[in-house]
Amino acid sequence: MASFEIVFIPTEQMSKMRIPILYKINKIHEFKILVTGEIKPCELKVDKSILSFKFNENSYDITSTEILKLKNQGNSDVNYNFILTDNPVFDVKPRRGIVKSNTFSSVQVI
Numbered sequence: 001m002a003s004f005e006i007v008f009i010p011t012e013q014m015s016k017m018r019i020p021i022l023y024k025i026n027k028i029h030e031f032k033i034l035v036t037g038e039i040k041p042c043e044l045k046v047d048k049s050i051l052s053f054k055f056n057e058n059s060y061d062i063t064s065t066e067i068l069k070l071k072n073q074g075n076s077d078v079n080y081n082f083i084l085t086d087n088p089v090f091d092v093k094p095r096r097g098i099v100k101s102n103t104f105s106s107v108q109v110i
Contacts, residue, residue, distance in 0.1 A: 010039045042078040044099060045071045051109055066109045072099040082107075 053064040
């Protein structure tokens, strides 16, 4: 049994693909297969639409933290990157990462 890997990198304009693949075995036997697929955009969903920062009554902390869950319901990993302004009011940790397919990742908003 033999196998080979096909790597496909779509452009933003594509929604479907249909690519013929030509290959030879032993430099003699020619074969052709048609690879088809549907391209779906990667999407991260957040578990909260509003963050509510609170301080305990007896707290002397100068910061408050909220946890935000990023959920990936797709079938491939999604890279994320938070871009902050020059003088941000909030910070995010980690600022970048990967959410594996069908999992979630937590980030802290400080």
